[in-house]
Amino acid sequence: TFGHTILQDDLTNVEPDVILSDLDTGVSNLSYLSGAFNQDKRDSYLLPSSGFNFSASYKISSEVIGSDANFATVGSRLSFLLPMPRFERFSLANRSQAGASWGFSGTEEIPISQRFYLGGQNSVRGFRENSLGPRGSQGHVIGGDLLVANNLEFRYQINDSFLIHTFLDAGTVYLMDETVSLSDIRTSTGLGFRYLSPIGPIGFDLGKP
Template identity: 35%
Template sequence: MLTIGPEWHSKLPSGWQRVLSLKYQREEYRLGDDSGLSNLLMPGLTYSYLRSDNRIDPHNGYRIQFDTKLAKEGVGSDTNLLYGTVLLKGLTTVWDNHRFLGRVQFGGSATNGYKSIPPSLRFFAGGDQSVRGYDYQTLSPENSEGDRIGGRYMVAGSVEYQYSIAEKWRIATFVDQGNSFNKLELPNLKTGVGVGVRWVSPVGPIRVDLAHAMNDDGGIRLHFSMGPEL
């Protein structure tokens, strides 16, 4: 995949961050019976807002982010596409040792040529930052041969509780849910539950989790991630 193009970053007086972009994306792909070479020229707009009491290891705060991009057939693009995502994250700490985290993600797209949309612009769920207990991008609509081909829409969320057992160490328990799908109706959400440990490093928490997939006869999967919680 080749992606080139400029970005313009600005911080608004309200505290919101705004990013304007113009990207050309060229991607060769094969997903089940869908294959081809995609060319898309996409203006994009991102708004994000972060309120946090500590950039590396916050105790209270939240993040809001909206992303959208657009492609017009015949204007540097092979097909029409409207693509957008929403991310909401929150964190609160009570009585010093008890931390509660929440995350909600939404995504959606509209196009008149879905078979021409490459994998990077289709929606998948599953993995460390999505639904733990499932492998990366394994939650997806499938074709008649069982190939995962991605969806037009995605929803995922998580609720997590952490307890501080030492200055730099925490234990955690969590429930994740989500899936990707093609129709705007009540989706079949997949659930993962698990426990984990957190070490607060100089670059942010390092997270190690053991998660169990509650659907599809899932087993136990190890997940690793790092970076600020928000």
């Protein structure tokens, strides 16, 4: 898939310690081209039990197409489900993702609305939403231009309608002009429950860093 997005950021209440450039305050116009590729080899879209899904995407913002910022972003995600035939009703599920953004032609910092953020139910469970990564001098989350994350689940299907799982999540975001260290990666473990409804899984997770 391909697309062209035009948006205007009106940034009037940004915390001072997360402002990295003039693009993070006031009004800025962004225009970018984007594309994505997806290969889905799961046995079901709503309630998969085996297979894998791979996706890759890019985004290019440039003054040539009317943007106030020049930057590029690439990302990828791979998830798979692995049944365990010797242990009936048990399975492994994993999702790995990575992303990177960089500026060019005079843009040194990625705009705040286009940075990566992690933490919360849909990324690294057990942490508050978008709470991971570098922080400013006053403790506010800055966001990053590098992202790494992984979600591993060990699942047990109780019956056709319910399953429980344990999980191990890990990830963080970085700023390219800072030292990238594996010690900055945050982890969490926890338990989850899913009701396998006709419209897809519904449930909750409880995680602890």
